[in-house]
Amino acid sequence: MFKMISFTLEKLQSSLSTSLVRMVQVTTWIVTTCGLEKALLSVIERISIRSRNNLSESDGLVHRRRTTKDARHKLRMVFPENLFDILRFGKELSDNGPCLGYRPAKDAPYVYLHYDEVIQRARDFGAGLLQLGSRIGDDCLVGLFAKTSVEWTVAEYGCLAYGMVTAPLYESLGSEACFQVTEFYEIEIMVCGGYSQVVALLGNGQFPATLRTIITIEPLPDNRIAEIEDRGVKVLSMAAVEESGRQNPCPVRPSKPDSLATLIFTSGTTGMAKGVMVTHRQFILCLKSLLQSFMPLKFTPADTGLGFLPLPHIFERLVEKLLHVHGGKVGYISGDITSLFKDAKAVQPTVFPFVPRLMTRIHDQVQVDMRRSVWRSLPAQIGLAFKKLEMYTGIFRNDSLWDRLIFQRYQSMLGGKIRVGVTGSAATDGKILNFMRAVFGCYVFEVYGQSESCGPITCTPYGDMSADHVGVPFYDVEVKLVDVPEMGYYAVEGKGEVCSRSGFNMAGYFKMPEKTAEAVDSDGWLHTGDIGMWLPNGNLKIFDRKKHVFKLCQGEYLAPERLESAFSRSDSITNIFIDGDSRYPYCVALVYPNYEAFANGKDKTPLEVVKKYITDELQRIGKEAKFKSYEIPQKIHILTEAFSEENGCVTPSQKTRREGVRSRYREVISGMYLSS
Numbered sequence: 001m002f003k004m005i006s007f008t009l010e011k012l013q014s015s016l017s018t019s020l021v022r023m024v025q026v027t028t029w030i031v032t033t034c035g036l037e038k039a040l041l042s043v044i045e046r047i048s049i050r051s052r053n054n055l056s057e058s059d060g061l062v063h064r065r066r067t068t069k070d071a072r073h074k075l076r077m078v079f080p081e082n083l084f085d086i087l088r089f090g091k092e093l094s095d096n097g098p099c100l101g102y103r104p105a106k107d108a109p110y111v112y113l114h115y116d117e118v119i120q121r122a123r124d125f126g127a128g129l130l131q132l133g134s135r136i137g138d139d140c141l142v143g144l145f146a147k148t149s150v151e152w153t154v155a156e157y158g159c160l161a162y163g164m165v166t167a168p169l170y171e172s173l174g175s176e177a178c179f180q181v182t183e184f185y186e187i188e189i190m191v192c193g194g195y196s197q198v199v200a201l202l203g204n205g206q207f208p209a210t211l212r213t214i215i216t217i218e219p220l221p222d223n224r225i226a227e228i229e230d231r232g233v234k235v236l237s238m239a240a241v242e243e244s245g246r247q248n249p250c251p252v253r254p255s256k257p258d259s260l261a262t263l264i265f266t267s268g269t270t271g272m273a274k275g276v277m278v279t280h281r282q283f284i285l286c287l288k289s290l291l292q293s294f295m296p297l298k299f300t301p302a303d304t305g306l307g308f309l310p311l312p313h314i315f316e317r318l319v320e321k322l323l324h325v326h327g328g329k330v331g332y333i334s335g336d337i338t339s340l341f342k343d344a345k346a347v348q349p350t351v352f353p354f355v356p357r358l359m360t361r362i363h364d365q366v367q368v369d370m371r372r373s374v375w376r377s378l379p380a381q382i383g384l385a386f387k388k389l390e391m392y393t394g395i396f397r398n399d400s401l402w403d404r405l406i407f408q409r410y411q412s413m414l415g416g417k418i419r420v421g422v423t424g425s426a427a428t429d430g431k432i433l434n435f436m437r438a439v440f441g442c443y444v445f446e447v448y449g450q451s452e453s454c455g456p457i458t459c460t461p462y463g464d465m466s467a468d469h470v471g472v473p474f475y476d477v478e479v480k481l482v483d484v485p486e487m488g489y490y491a492v493e494g495k496g497e498v499c500s501r502s503g504f505n506m507a508g509y510f511k512m513p514e515k516t517a518e519a520v521d522s523d524g525w526l527h528t529g530d531i532g533m534w535l536p537n538g539n540l541k542i543f544d545r546k547k548h549v550f551k552l553c554q555g556e557y558l559a560p561e562r563l564e565s566a567f568s569r570s571d572s573i574t575n576i577f578i579d580g581d582s583r584y585p586y587c588v589a590l591v592y593p594n595y596e597a598f599a600n601g602k603d604k605t606p607l608e609v610v611k612k613y614i615t616d617e618l619q620r621i622g623k624e625a626k627f628k629s630y631e632i633p634q635k636i637h638i639l640t641e642a643f644s645e646e647n648g649c650v651t652p653s654q655k656t657r658r659e660g661v662r663s664r665y666r667e668v669i670s671g672m673y674l675s676s
């Protein structure tokens with residue numbers, strides 16, 4: 001029905017009167033404003049979603065997504081046996097097309113290295129590492145500690161070309177953690193972006209005892225080099241290492257499929273970061289599952305990505321290697337996150353890894369524009385409603401009347417050519433997710449997973465527009481729920497801890513067998529620590545966290561992440577952190593408001609007004625969600641800055657670093673309780 005309406009409206013533009021076009025538009029608006037849209041979409045969803053999810057169950061507990069004959073037929077693709085050969089595949093499929101792009105200067109056009117150039121630079125760098133005494137094998141870790149860039153990727157492929165294992169560090173880990181990780185994992189060679197990363201490796205004025213060579217992407221002045229070498233560590237530029245490799249070439253010797261390829265360090269929300277071991281075979285199997293799970297969408301050499309997320313994170317590397325194995329290209333961000341929109345317009349990505357913070361920013365910008373004028377708001381609301389109706393029938397496009405009139409200006413913010421979106425670094429508000437799908441005219445897959453699962457566990461199936469869940473298992477992934485009796489969750493009731501099993505679950509934590517045994521049981525099930533529930537249509541909803549639970553003085557348990565997720569849906573809240581103390585019967589909250597929701601903005605709205613509004617908002621949401629009185633914060637503190645990687649409050653994957661927030665605001669939290 002909605003396909004017919006869409007087709008008719010397009011025809012009306014050219015063949016019928018303007019008044020008739022407006023009549024159809026007004027009809028669509030009436031359907032939306034009267035609440036009929038929700039009812040119609042609900043009917044469509046109930047009819048279609050169950051068959052589309054294609055699920056099977058074993059003993060009523062284990063959910064698995066069946067690999068259909070159609071999916072196997074369409075995925076007629078030979079995969080490489082190791083990660084270095086991804087470049088060789090990409091070169092052949094693209095006929096040696098562009099591979100990695102960068103801006104040579106601040107405002108210069110993007111320049112792309114072709115596949116043969118990237119392969120040659122990787123070989124040179126890897127051969128240069130061998131000249132420095134690096135070894136081939138699972139026990140040889142090469143650290144990568146730099147911003148997302150062409151050089152980072154060249155260094156990674158250089159290690160993979162000669163069977164070395166990469167150990168990438170996050171910049172946000174902090175100096176103490178970087179020092180501990182380097183020493184604990186016995187990293188001997190570290191590739192650093194520049195002097196700031198070198199300094200982060202210092203602990204009490206000394207480098208880790210295991211570190212013997214630092215390779216810098218940015219050349220350092222002689223006085224800095226002398227300063228580092230005085231501490232017993234050799235310093236070389238990346239260009240010098242590549243030149244050494246050119247002068248001393250070696251045949252490429254990539255690892256066997258079951259050899260270790262990389263360590264993916266956990267975010268470090270609690271304790272020292274653990275090194276998740278991923279083999280070449282596991283990474284390739286994960287890429288294959290991604291392709292099957294994203295069908296019917298396919299990837300081609302014409303696809304382009306914008307590299308801006310941290311490359312140590314599995315999410316960014318999966319997206320980039322998905323492009324490279326098909327012969328696509330990646331252009332890297334030229335500066336920090338502030339240059340994202342400018343770079344996106346130049347790169348024009350077709351595949352884009354959305355993150356919740358970015359989606360919220362675009363959503364808020366559109367809402368602000370709509371509030372400025374009723375003449376702008378009304379057409380936008382009608383256009384959004386119409387595009388959502390189309391999407392529920394499987395139509396995703398950015399060339400409709402509504403796109404040309406309203407949404408192209410927002411699509412152009414990210415280049416205007418996005419056809420596949422992926423989000424998975426943190427929980428996403430379903431309302432905002434569907435809003436982004438409508439505005440950009442493409443399906444945005446929401447992926448749920450962990451570093452320990454090599455990234456994905458579940459994702460929303462193509463075309464699924466139902467909100468506030470993380471979809472169904474990826475192909476070749478099994479998911480089950482297990483009892484958590486201390487929290488009152490039982491698998492037979494469809495609630496419990498989420499466990500996954502697949503051929504690409506981690507091989508274990510490097511040098512941590514005890515931690516591995518805690519995470520993966522004897523039957524191969526990875527225990528995620530997340531609490532989920534099965535929805536009637538087979539989708540999985542994550543609503544709690546097993547580890548972050550504390551008891552109040554009256555004996556009641558509080559799960560802060562579940563509460564934060566609910567309260568964060570308020571348009572007036574950007575960040576919220578809920579904490580409790582076993583000596584008190586209630587919880588408290590730190591809140592950074594979304595000042596765009598206030599008419600006078602941040603500078604002109606009195607703090608008392610903001611605090612009163614947020615307090616009332618928490619009470620309203622809590623009552624609507626039927627929270628217990630002790631689950632609604634009794635006291636709040638308005639923060640002066642948002643959570644960020646820079647202030648240590650979020651991880652690179654945008655998850656709240658609970659210990660970081662608690663440490664930073666310990667006195668503030670204590671003060672809220674002491675003022676009782």
